[in-house]
Amino acid sequence: MNYSTDSECVAALVEKLGKPPLKCIYDEDGHLTSINIAGFRLPQLPSELWSFTHLRKLIISGNPIGTLPPEIAQLPNLWLLNLNRCQLEHLPPELETLHKLKALWLDFNQLSDIHLHFEEFPMLQELLLNSNRLHDFPQAVVKCESLQHLDLGGNELEQISPEIANLRHLEKLNLSENCLSDLPATFAQLTRLHTLYLGKNSFSHIPPALLLLENLQNLSLDRNELQLLPAGVGRLNNLRTLNLSNNRLQALPGEISRLSNIQRLDLRNNNFRKPLSEIEALHSLKAVHLA
Numbered sequence: 001m002n003y004s005t006d007s008e009c010v011a012a013l014v015e016k017l018g019k020p021p022l023k024c025i026y027d028e029d030g031h032l033t034s035i036n037i038a039g040f041r042l043p044q045l046p047s048e049l050w051s052f053t054h055l056r057k058l059i060i061s062g063n064p065i066g067t068l069p070p071e072i073a074q075l076p077n078l079w080l081l082n083l084n085r086c087q088l089e090h091l092p093p094e095l096e097t098l099h100k101l102k103a104l105w106l107d108f109n110q111l112s113d114i115h116l117h118f119e120e121f122p123m124l125q126e127l128l129l130n131s132n133r134l135h136d137f138p139q140a141v142v143k144c145e146s147l148q149h150l151d152l153g154g155n156e157l158e159q160i161s162p163e164i165a166n167l168r169h170l171e172k173l174n175l176s177e178n179c180l181s182d183l184p185a186t187f188a189q190l191t192r193l194h195t196l197y198l199g200k201n202s203f204s205h206i207p208p209a210l211l212l213l214e215n216l217q218n219l220s221l222d223r224n225e226l227q228l229l230p231a232g233v234g235r236l237n238n239l240r241t242l243n244l245s246n247n248r249l250q251a252l253p254g255e256i257s258r259l260s261n262i263q264r265l266d267l268r269n270n271n272f273r274k275p276l277s278e279i280e281a282l283h284s285l286k287a288v289h290l291a
Contacts, residue, residue: 006032006052013048027054038062038082050074061085061105073097084108084128096120107131107151118144130154130174142166153177153197165189176200176220188212199223199243211235222246222266234258245269245289257281265289 003009010032014020017040025034031054039062049058050071058075061084068083073094080103088109095104096117103126111132118124118140125146129138131154141150142163150167153174160175165186173190176199187209194215200223210219211232217240226247234255241264249270256278265279266289279288 003051005030006054009048009051010035013046016046016048017042022059025057033057035059045069047071053077056080058082068092068095070094076100079103081105091116099123102126104128114138114140116140118142122146125149127151137161137164139163145169148172150174160184160187162186168192171195173197183207183209185209191215194218196220206230206233208232214238217241219243229253229256231255237261240264242266252276252278254278260284263287 003012006026007030010024022036022038023034024032027033032052033054034057035052035055036059038059042063042065044065045060053074054077055075056077057080058078059082061082064087066087068088068091070092072092076097078098078101081101082105084105084107086109088111091114099120100123101121102123104124105128107128107130109132111129112134121144123146124144126149127141127147128151130151134152134155134157137157137160139161142161145166146169147167148169149172150170151174153176155178157178157180160180160183162184167190169192170190171192172195173193174197176197178201180201181203190213192215193213195218196216197220199220203221203224203226206226211230214235215238216236217238219239220243222243222245224247226249229249229252231253233253237258237260239259239262242262243266245266245268247270250273259282261284262282263284263286265285268289268291
């Protein structure tokens, strides 16, 4: 059915759903630009959605749709697409027509591989793939050179592609809760990275490439198997937060005193054998966790 206005179409949608969307935003011309139907538990998406051609934000998380219909291509102006918790096992090629996408959220699905051509998303800045079923690093992602935030936490990755260095604009990266034990040497080329999560992996040592990321401000290496903190950690003097909890550390290097900007330090649940006098020189510390 064709509707004369977006508000008329929303009214039809409300009648079909039995309740109004959580949020609707219109522009000054009466076009719907944002709609939130998260958590409605819909097994399939209502056809009315494809009428909102001016839509910029579409939030449909928490609906067990299983597949995203090809009609998504009828929304070419989307900036943000939230598909968290939708039980998705694959992504349709029609997604590649959304050239204006800046944020694509796909957390808590059942994706085991990503076959999209990410060069079709020249504006994409945020890609969230946390808690899926990825065994291999999604190689296609390295084509998305505009990416600033990448979340691959909660998967089953054993290696990171050396080509991750192509993501030269990356600022925030989550690789926690995987099966990683090392990082490629090219990782050091991610010079804009300021936040890195590597917790709950299998690191027994700190990868040398990590110690070259001198713009890092937030680093989490908790729940690994670290026994030694190398002297090179002193190079990371822009760190504000450092989480080394739940490892096997027995001592700290004297060079840790060079972390002149550190504000939060978590050292809980390690194997320290003597008082940690090294942290007394960290005058910027606001919070330290030892017990």
